[in-house]
Amino acid sequence: MTRTVVLADDHALFRKGVRALIERDFDVVGEASDGDAAIRLAVDTAPDVLLLDVEMPGPPPEQTISTVRRRSPKTAVIILTMHTDAVLQRQLARAGASAFADKSISEDALHRLIATALPHAASPPDEGLQKSPPDRVLTERELEVIRMIAQAYTNREISKRLNITEGTVKRHTTNIYAKLHATSRIDAVRKVVRLRLLET
Template sequence: MTGHRVTIVLTDDHTLFRQGLRELLCTDPELDIVGEGCTGEEALALVRQHRPDVLLLDVEMPGPGAKAVIGEVRRGYPDTAIIILTMHDAPAIVRELLECGAAAYLVKTIAREELTAAVRSVSRTRDNVLLSVPRTTMESLERQQKQHTLLSERELEVLRLVATAMSNAQIASRLFISEGTVKRHLTNTYAKLGAVSRVDAIKKAIQAKLIDGLDR
């Protein structure tokens, strides 16, 4: 890595913030800003043009959303690491974008040293995911991960069918198990999710991203 300058594309629709970010990063001789954009389309065009080591991406910009941009960059330019830099710290957003392939998720309140360290880190390795979010967000992510780990594949399967409005009898017929077994799986699932009903279990499962897509 000696002599290597990390190339960066900055994308944020707030011009003043983006300019300040450029000035901040340019104080580091190892970092090289090769492009700036303020829309999802510009982010993708700049990545195609420069193939940077790192794309700094805001969550909310005009055009394709962060999820779509991450997906296209990961498919077409896997050597470009994506850092989400945003004010949004909702656990559901953090989890979704990390699962899409973001290498780091940072809130805009981080210190300069944390940001430059994150840029260097993701440009060198993809083995770790970097997070700089409030403690409450981290705790929520940990709870969601624990819920996902605790639910068995069969319990998830039953829950997905419950979310399609199937009755216990219909689920039993679909999975070739007894109605009593379906009820037992649901009882275990309620306990693990802290749910009190079918509707509550579905709601909590969607919030925890256990049954993706069923809330659309």
């Protein structure tokens, strides 16, 4: 079944560009230029994914996200932004954002993100993570890797940026999953957000 998507960004040209990139694989069911319109469209169409810019007219992004998640629980909210501020990401994740992507994200990475995004669900702290202080859960290199995963970089892109092999990236990712008891990239990002490991 084709996934349905709502695009929310106050720049019409950007929306047009994103739509052209994704509509061959996904069904774009609406576009919004402000937070209020994004909420209305999400409620009316109940899309699988809402691609949401954080700098739009209307309510604050946290309010937009929480309202969408409350009124359309099946909708995953993916944040598209030029900002990689870890504190902002943590706030939006707590509001219900499922994933984050820099607006310079590659076409393939964006497609993967939409295809695999699941609605954020609040969950209790993970057993096993409570036993160790946050700064001892992951190594410095693993923190570098998970920060880039949170920005939707591919393993190949991470390997180039960190000057390590793609196999080494995969090994770090496997270790991250094991330490966080995570089942996917999105799950791992959610858990490091809850642990505040993305804060600078």
